[in-house]
Amino acid sequence: MIRLLVADDEAMIRAGVLAILGTDPGIEVVAEAADGRQAVRLAAEHRPDVALLDIRMPVLDGLAAIPELRAASPDTAVVLLTTFGEDEYIGRALAEGAAGFLLKSGDPRELIAGVRAVAGGAAFLSPKVAHRVITELGGERMNRGVTARERIKVLTERERDVLALVGAGLSNAEIARELHLVEGTVKGYVSAVLDRLDVRNRVQAAILAYEAGLVTH
Template identity: 80%
Template sequence: MIRVLLADDEAMIRAGVRAILSADPGIEVVAEAGDGREAIDLALAHRPDVALLDIRMPRLDGLAAVPELRRLVPGTALIMLTTFGEDDYIARALSEGASGFLLKAGDPRELIAGVRAVADGAAYLSPRVAHRVITELGGGRMSQGWAARRRTGSLTPREREVLALVGTGLSNAEIARRLHVVEGTVKAYVSAILTRLQVRNRVQAAIIAYEAGLVPEDRT
């Protein structure tokens, strides 16, 4: 069972998200918060597998709550929920360590897919957000591509293979099946990749994989 904390200051939004998630028998909303500070307190109390955080909330917004949650409950994967799509929100959320980014106006199926993906150790960006990251945040593509190739050049061939699969959004279990190895081996590879690339999470690693040309563009 995937245990979820839902944080949004609008009760109707919480009710809607809860209803969508309840359609999946493998997901349970264990706590709901109306602001970022309450979300942190409830996360410490319940230790959920996934926390869904609204970008804008009173007292402490979702963006400000991310680094605190990463520090206090590192085992909880974080997904940002917003009605907005501004690049600065996306960039900041990813840089602070969020594992996913979903738009409230998106397909409800994306919500369940996103929760399941990050709970399984993968990253998840809604298609609209992924497109924005690639096209809008990817300014200076040639220079970024050169820098990314230089960074990935320090990886072993096997690590680059794993990184490419991370870039396609596969979880550790899926990568293990693809490469015919045990999941623990994949976890070790991913940990080493994050350390050597000096990135915080799989989303940032996936972006580097794309910029380095390890992931075909039509897969994004």
């Protein structure tokens, strides 16, 4: 069972999100918050697997809440719920350790898929957000590609295989099946990859995989 915290100051939006999530028997909403400060407190109390935060909330917005929530509940993965016009905040959210981004206007199935992916250890970007990250936030693609290829030279061949699959959005369990490894071994590889590349989370690793040409689809 995936334990989830949902934070959004608009009651109607929150109700809609809960209705969608309620169609999946494998997801349990353990707490609801109307602002970022409340979300941090409830995360510390309930220790959810995933926290779904609206970017714009009173008292403490979703971006500012990320480091505090992760400090209060280190094992909680944070997913930001955004509108398309707010994607300029993605760079800062990546730096703060967000594991995923979902659009409020996106397909409802993306909401469940995103929560499940992040709970399983993967990164998840709504397709439109992913396009923005890869094509625009990347900037100077050719130069960054050269830099990325230099950075991944520190990885072993197996670690590069793992990085490519992280870039493709696979969870640890899916990578284990793909490479015929046990999940615990994959978790160790992922940790080593993040450490060797000096990136904070799987989203940053996925972007690096794209820039290095390890992901082609």
